[in-house]
Amino acid sequence: MARRQERWERLSPAWEVSGEVPAHEWSDVLHSDPEALASQSPAWVEAVCSFSSYVDVSRLYRRRDGSRLVLPIVSPRFMPPSVASRLSMPEGCSTGGVLAEHGRLSREDLAVVMADLARRPLASVVVRPNPRLGHYWSDAAPWTTVRDVHAQxxxxxxxxxxxxxxxxxxxxxxxxxxxxxxxxxxxxxxxxxxxxxxxxxxxxxxxxxxxxxxxxxxxxxxxxxxxxxxxxxxxxxxxxxxxxxxxxxxxxxxxxxxxxxxxxxxxxxxxxxxxxxxxxxxxxxxxxxxxxxxxxxxxxxxxxxxxxxxxxxxxxxxxxxxxxxxxxxYSDYFWEGLPLVRTVHQVRRRAYRALQRTDRVLRRAHRGSRRT
The missing domain is CATH 3.40.630.30 (Gcn5-related N-acetyltransferase (GNAT))
Known part of the structure; x- marks a missing residue:
């Protein structure tokens, strides 16, 4: 944790960071970014938090020259910060990633964003970026899991x-x-x-x-x-x-x-x-x-x-x-203190296999009962 804090302190002098994103600033950045998608809008984050158990923890980053970045991101509502994930966006809720004012996005910007998030006591950070901007994220952090994805x-x-x-x-x-x-x-x-x-x-x-x-x-x-x-x-x-x-x-x-x-x-x-x-x-x-x-x-x-x-x-x-x-x-990116994503996927695969076996047994039993 101390090393992450030191990294943030090296990068942060040129940036001002806010844990609350005023609606007008989010809207300004959203409408000025030519790559922006609907799933990065404040309305989308509001919808996600309404139909699921997440809370909006989006962040605003302001460069020394005044230009801004917004990271739409949510976290589980009922989990303490020390064990909570940060998701941009959750699975099934489309893409997230950083919005850059006038589309001015760089790998250095994303390194600052990830350094800010990594200095906090979080269990994990998940980023599912805009497919056209996925390559910017590859060097943003020492990701523990990178999952290849294909868009059209x-x-x-x-x-x-x-x-x-x-x-x-x-x-x-x-x-x-x-x-x-x-x-x-x-x-x-x-x-x-x-x-x-x-x-x-x-x-x-x-x-x-x-x-x-x-x-x-x-x-x-x-x-x-x-x-x-x-x-x-x-x-x-x-x-x-x-x-x-x-x-x-x-x-x-x-x-x-x-x-x-x-x-x-x-x-x-x-x-x-x-x-x-x-x-x-x-x-x-x-x-x-x-x-x-x-x-x-x-x-x-x-x-x-x-x-x-x-x-x-x-x-x-x-x-x-x-x-x-x-x-x-492009890729989805996962940074974790513990390898939870890999573990969850392994548990799911095993559970599916067990259920498939049970389903086959029940189908055979059903066919046998129909014959008799």
Whole structure:
């Protein structure tokens, strides 16, 4: 701890640090940073703290020349500071990382931020940065765990007149035309009114995705109920307001597919998506929704459409690449006093394997009882 304090004292003379970020200063920095994402906004942090057991502990850093950095960060509400984590952002709550006034970010800035955090009696620091800025973080601290992640980002330069014919693959354009000829109807909302329909479909999708990964249905349901509740979606929709757009496609009145897009500055982020596979697959509802969301982004002057993360070579990555999204490798960073992240992941893997074995036994018993 003494060594960390000494490091901070060497770096700190050029900086003024505040544990409270006035709303107007956060807003100033947010709107001046061309790389800023919706998940770095004060509204997003307010939403995260509302639907989960976190408290806002964001920090403001002011250089001697007056320019500012803001680190949106949260901590577990009911844990003492000496054992609490600092998360920017928690898992399932999109990306965090530092906002820099006018986009003036350097590796030296991040070294100062991490030196400030490391001098405090914290259990861990987690940073899930903007994919386009992930490389700045690699030397910011002696990270105990670095987890490789892969994102896809679509450049909207030139507008939809450039994106549609030159970045969308022909297969996606054909899929969109098929969807436009179908009986699909599309609704767009920025009030949260479509969140209930979206959440019902999203929960079904989570269970389906988990089954594809070999996760037992009971675990998938618990995971969805805990981490992806309707309250979470409604809170995001209401708190972000016009910055959160829900697109829903209906086939003969039945929800077929939905996506949620978050907006900040010149960047749109595809945050969540779900579908009824039996309806969305044949109608190509997902292709249509992304086409509409991307066209809408272009009309509003957006520069980038963040497609989120996906595994290289997966069907999800191929789907996103069809719209012209480019592969962006980056990392999530963990600094820990104790190797908790690795331990938690090992415990989860063992628990999943045990539940998978139990699930197989129960399935065999069920099939046997049906035969008799």
């Amino acid at each position: 980002v679509l450049d909207l330069g030139g507008g939809f007149g450039e994106v549609w014919p030159h970045r969308f693959r022909s297969s996606v354009r054909r899929a969109v035309r098929k969807a436009e000829r179908s009986r699909l109807t599309v609704e767009r909302d920025t009030t949260g009114a479509l969140m209930a329909d979206f959440h019902t479909m999203y929960t079904q999708s989570v269970i389906r995705w988990a089954g594809q990964e070999g996760v037992p249905p009971v675990v998938a349901r618990l995971r969805a109920a805990r981490g992806e509740s309707l309250r979470k979606f409604l809170t995001v929709g209401v708190t972000l307001g016009p910055a959160c757009t829900t697109w829903m496609a209906y086939l003969d009145g039945e929800p077929a597919a939905g996506i949620i897009v978050l907006t900040q500055g010149r960047n749109d982020t595809y945050w969540r998506g779900a579908m009824n596979q039996d309806l969305a697959g044949p109608s190509r509802a997902n292709d249509l929704l992304h086409r509409l969301a991307i066209e809408d982004a272009c009309e509003r002057g957006m520069e980038r459409y963040f497609f989120g993360i996906s595994n290289p070579g997966s069907s999800l990555e191929r789907f996103k690449a069809g719209f012209g999204a480019q592969h962006v490798p």
